[in-house]
Amino acid sequence: MNLNYSDEQNMLREQVLKFCETNYDFIDREKILESDSGFSKDNWQQFAELGWLAVPFKEENGGFNFGPVELTVLFEEFGKALVVEPYLSSVVMSGTIIENSNHKNKSSIIEKIISGEHQISVAYAEPNIGYKFFDCYASTSVNNNILSLNGTKSLVLNAGNASQFIVLAKHDGLSALIMIDAEVDGLSIQSFKTIDGQTCGELTFENVSIDTDSIIASGVDAEALFNKMMDLSILCISAEAVGAMNASYMKTVQYTKEREQFSQPISNFQVLQHRMVDMFIETELTKSLLIKATLQLDSNDPNAENTISALKVQVGKAGRLIGQNAVQLHGGMGVSNEMSIGHYLKRFTAIDSMFGNTQYHINKYQTNQ
Amino acid sequence: MVGPVIYTFGTQEQKDRFLPDILNFDTWWCQGYSEPGSGSDLASLKTKAVLDGDQYIVNGSKTWTTLAQNADWIFCLVRTETTQKKQEGISFLLIDMNTPGIEVKPIITIDGDHEVNSVFFTDVKVPADQLIGEEGKGWTYAKFLLAHERFGIAGVPVVKVQIDRLKNLTAEYNDADLNRKIAELEIDLEALEFTELRTLAAIAEGGHPGAESSILKIRGTEIQQRLTELYVEAAGQYILPYEGPDGFESNRTPSGPEYASPSVAQYLNYRKTSIYGGSNEIQKNIIAKAILGV
Numbered sequence: 123m124n125l126n127y128s129d130e131q132n133m134l135r136e137q138v139l140k141f142c143e144t145n146y147d148f149i150d151r152e153k154i155l156e157s158d159s160g161f162s163k164d165n166w167q168q169f170a171e172l173g174w175l176a177v178p179f180k181e182e183n184g185g186f187n188f189g190p191v192e193l194t195v196l197f198e199e200f201g202k203a204l205v206v207e208p209y210l211s212s213v214v215m216s217g218t219i220i221e222n223s224n225h226k227n228k229s230s231i232i233e234k235i236i237s238g239e240h241q242i243s244v245a246y247a248e249p250n251i252g253y254k255f256f257d258c259y260a261s262t263s264v265n266n267n268i269l270s271l272n273g274t275k276s277l278v279l280n281a282g283n284a285s286q287f288i289v290l291a292k293h294d295g296l297s298a299l300i301m302i303d304a305e306v307d308g309l310s311i312q313s314f315k316t317i318d319g320q321t322c323g324e325l326t327f328e329n330v331s332i333d334t335d336s337i338i339a340s341g342v343d344a345e346a347l348f349n350k351m352m353d354l355s356i357l358c359i360s361a362e363a364v365g366a367m368n369a370s371y372m373k374t375v376q377y378t379k380e381r382e383q384f385s386q387p388i389s390n391f392q393v394l395q396h397r398m399v400d401m402f403i404e405t406e407l408t409k410s411l412l413i414k415a416t417l418q419l420d421s422n423d424p425n426a427e428n429t430i431s432a433l434k435v436q437v438g439k440a441g442r443l444i445g446q447n448a449v450q451l452h453g454g455m456g457v458s459n460e461m462s463i464g465h466y467l468k469r470f471t472a473i474d475s476m477f478g479n480t481q482y483h484i485n486k487y488q489t490n491q
Numbered sequence: 492m493v494g495p496v497i498y499t500f501g502t503q504e505q506k507d508r509f510l511p512d513i514l515n516f517d518t519w520w521c522q523g524y525s526e527p528g529s530g531s532d533l534a535s536l537k538t539k540a541v542l543d544g545d546q547y548i549v550n551g552s553k554t555w556t557t558l559a560q561n562a563d564w565i566f567c568l569v570r571t572e573t574t575q576k577k578q579e580g581i582s583f584l585l586i587d588m589n590t591p592g593i594e595v596k597p598i599i600t601i602d603g604d605h606e607v608n609s610v611f612f613t614d615v616k617v618p619a620d621q622l623i624g625e626e627g628k629g630w631t632y633a634k635f636l637l638a639h640e641r642f643g644i645a646g647v648p649v650v651k652v653q654i655d656r657l658k659n660l661t662a663e664y665n666d667a668d669l670n671r672k673i674a675e676l677e678i679d680l681e682a683l684e685f686t687e688l689r690t691l692a693a694i695a696e697g698g699h700p701g702a703e704s705s706i707l708k709i710r711g712t713e714i715q716q717r718l719t720e721l722y723v724e725a726a727g728q729y730i731l732p733y734e735g736p737d738g739f740e741s742n743r744t745p746s747g748p749e750y751a752s753p754s755v756a757q758y759l760n761y762r763k764t765s766i767y768g769g770s771n772e773i774q775k776n777i778i779a780k781a782i783l784g785v
């Protein structure tokens with residue numbers, strides 16, 4: 123089993139690491155969080171120039187034809203610096219769906235994603251359906267020969283900045299993925315900050331007229347495509363979590379070596395040493411499942427779906443343990459918003475809640491066995 | 492918190508002066524124990540009080556002071572003497588927050604709220620009759636207060652109410668996993684509650700809450716934190732939108748259940764409970780030393 127990264131992959135990691143070191147310290151990040159858009163347009167442009175926005179796309183669409191391995195490399199580094207730019211929603215989620223859909227203009231849409239010109243978000247959650255995304259109420263109907271969409275979509279990542287949405291809705295009683303312009307009549311958007319400093323929005327569709335071309339996948343194809351997108355997204359935020367875990371335990375080790383109480387560094391206390399060892403062990407175990415899931419997704423292994431659930435559970439549990447202990451070992455400083463350590467806990471909490479939380483994936487894993 | 496110290500160690504004059512207002516909720520007190528360099532090792536505190544005629548001159552800083560921004564008074568541990576044994580030079584002073592030379596600066600916590608503060612003292616003049624008990628005996632009073640504080644932190648009644656609330660909020664989910672976790676929590680709470688009653692019974696017979704209150708503090712805060720986790724779990728993905736402790740503007744409601752957003756704030760906020768009042772690690776050190784004798 124060769125688990126070494128290629129030179130190209132190592133270079134990508136170095137590049138992201140360097141970018142985050144120079145552009146993404148705590149203060150830089152705070153400024154981004156406070157901005158209206160909730161992300162940095164300059165950073166996004168740099169992502170485009172560095173080619174990062176092209177990572178997962180096929181060569182024929184102007185991409186690098188990289189796969190899950192490269193995405194996890196990127197996300198691990200993002201996780202260390204708690205990067206908030208909407209890479210997940212715009213590149214991974216929307217990109218996966220568009221590239222694998224039957225959209226007639228997909229090359230030109232992907233071109234605009236790669237150039238950083240457009241951000242697109244997937245609208246899948248709703249107020250009352252929990253994680254059962256296919257049981258949605260948003261649906262199309264025909265009135266006076268006009269096809270229109272009605273319903274509400276929730277928690278749409280980066281909604282305020284998206285120029286287009288891919289909406290999961292019912293069409294003829296079946297799941298469909300429908301591409302809709304953000305500016306279209308009948309669509310209203312409320313934007314919110316999220317607990318971890320990102321943004322999301324609530325979309326309300328009132329008789330939004332659509333043409334059949336905008337239905338880019340339907341029926342079992344739409345659901346398969348959506349599931350593919352979910353698996354890859356879970357993989358990416360899990361990689362992000364691994365990066366955040368790494369940073370959390372390393373920052374905690376550093377802090378306990380520097381903080382003195384009882385006339386000695388608190389890292390001398392064995393109970394804290396063991397706690398940090400636990401954090402380290404959980405990070406390594408999570409990394410293992412991440413690599414396993416990455417390789418399975420990369421090779422279209424039929425077990426990938428189950429491994430993804432296992433990974434999501436491990437990420438949820440380990441993220442909680444590591445995030446909480448990192449805060450605990452920082453004492454009061456841990457709950458101060460001025461320290462990065464609490465922001466990792468927030469990101470772990472958000473990551474656990476997305477695409478099915480720990481309990482959801484325990485149950486899914488059990489059912490699939 | 493300060494009430495028991497005043498009625499146990501205060502002069503008659505101090506009791507008459509402070510207790511009625513405390514009972515009527517007319518004055519609010521904050522706790523000036525922790526300092527930037529002295530958290531778990533509280534006895535290493537450095538805020539200095541020097542007796543000058545009939546008043547103390549106080550210099551130094553306190554931190555993590557809960558609700559200092561609203562407090563009328565602060566009870567402070569100060570160093571009145573530099574002694575060989577660090578516990579010995581500590582005194583317990585009551586200070587009016589309106590005294591010139593006191594500056595309060597907010598510390599924002601990870602839930603975005605302003606609950607704690609830094610408090611700075613520059614040549615603050617405190618009448619000597621606001622000293623509790625004897626000079627240099629402050630550590631004894633401080634520990635006495637901490638035992639009472641830990642007792643309070645256990646929070647059994649509040650947890651009961653919050654468990655019931657969670658059950659009501661989630662009844663319609665029929666979520667077997669969630670219900671099982673709630674039941675487990677209730678069982679732990681029963682054990683804690685009866686432990687508290689045993690301690691109370693001992694106090695009724697003339698005892699004082701001692702190292703046993705550390706049991707209540709540890710398990711009480713663990714239960715509280717687990718409860719906040721269950722709220723978050725129940726709310727699922729709807730915890731994501733959060734616009735700060737003041738909630739959402741009135742004309743905007745995020746999706747999902749209404750309890751979702753406050754739940755995640757509470758979860759983050761309650762990380763404090765295993766840190767304050769003496770961290771849970773310190774409580775275990777106390778039990779190891781005072782009860783197990785190791």
Ligand SMILES: Cc1cc2nc3c(=O)[nH]c(=O)nc-3n(C[C@H](O)[C@H](O)[C@H](O)COP(=O)(O)OP(=O)(O)OC[C@H]3O[C@@H](n4cnc5c(N)ncnc54)[C@H](O)[C@@H]3O)c2cc1C
Nearest residue numbers: 450451453454522524525530531555557763767768770772
């Ligand atoms: C929200 C909040 C409100 C507070 N309100 C008040 C208040 O009103 N008034 C007040 O005076 N204080 C208050 N505090 C302060 C609180 O009491 C301290 O934070 C606490 O005593 C821990 O001190 P520290 O933060 O300096 O952490 P540190 O002492 O630096 O501890 C860091 C970590 O090391 C561990 N540790 C330290 N020593 C040991 C040891 N010997 N063995 C094993 N582990 C050890 C701790 O358990 C902790 O995990 C508050 C704190 C918070 C978070």
